[in-house]
Amino acid sequence: MGKKVLKFDQELDISLVGVASPLKDYRLGHFFSQYVWPNIERKEDVCLDYPKQNRTLFFSSFEFIQTHPEQKVYLLSNRSSGAFFIPSLKEFDYLILWTPGISQEDSLDFLTKIKKTPDILEARLIKKDWIKELDRFNSFMF
Numbered sequence: 341m342g343k344k345v346l347k348f349d350q351e352l353d354i355s356l357v358g359v360a361s362p363l364k365d366y367r368l369g370h371f372f373s374q375y376v377w378p379n380i381e382r383k384e385d386v387c388l389d390y391p392k393q394n395r396t397l398f399f400s401s402f403e404f405i406q407t408h409p410e411q412k413v414y415l416l417s418n419r420s421s422g423a424f425f426i427p428s429l430k431e432f433d434y435l436i437l438w439t440p441g442i443s444q445e446d447s448l449d450f451l452t453k454i455k456k457t458p459d460i461l462e463a464r465l466i467k468k469d470w471i472k473e474l475d476r477f478n479s480f481m482f
Contacts, residue, residue: 355441356471357450358418358432360462365400365417368434371457372404372415376450379405386416388425399425412439426473429466 361368366382373380385398397420404413414437418425426435442450447465454463 354468355438355447356466356468357436357447357454358429358462358464358466359434359436359454359460360431361433361460363459365402365415365434368457368459369402369415371459372454375457376453377404377406377413380415381405383414386425388423390423395421397421397423410440411442413437426471428471428473431462432464432466435466 359368363371369380369382381403383401383403386401387396387398389396399420400417402415404415406413416425416435416437418429418432418435424430426432429435436454451463451465454460
């Protein structure tokens with residue numbers, strides 16, 4: 341199976357939701373499969389190199405299998421070994437990413453569903469201009 345690189349910039353049509361939860365990634369994925377999407381699949385971890393610190397960090401990732409293959413939805417851990425995938429969003433443990441983006445109505449519907457998931461402390465729609473490290477999504481490999 342080939343890998344696909346998703347590249348993001350300010351012009352790309354994406355939607356992003358930040359999720360705060362004490363749950364481990366596999367438990368959150370399980371609850372999402374019960375309450376939001378029935379099909380979720382674990383993907384390769386996303387790795388980021390930190391050459392100044394001489395270390396590589398791995399962030400867990402999942403893909404929600406959609407009935408519409410033109411839309412992709414991913415769950416990505418925002419924390420790994422005390423570091424953040426997107427440091428400007430430190431208040432969120434996980435990020436949910438849609439490409440292409442979803443409508444405002446669909447966003448509100450999703451937020452209503454996700455807040456019913458046990459142990460979701462906060463879920464909020466993120467605007468792309470809030471993200472200083474948007475280029476990090478270039479390492480998001482699938």
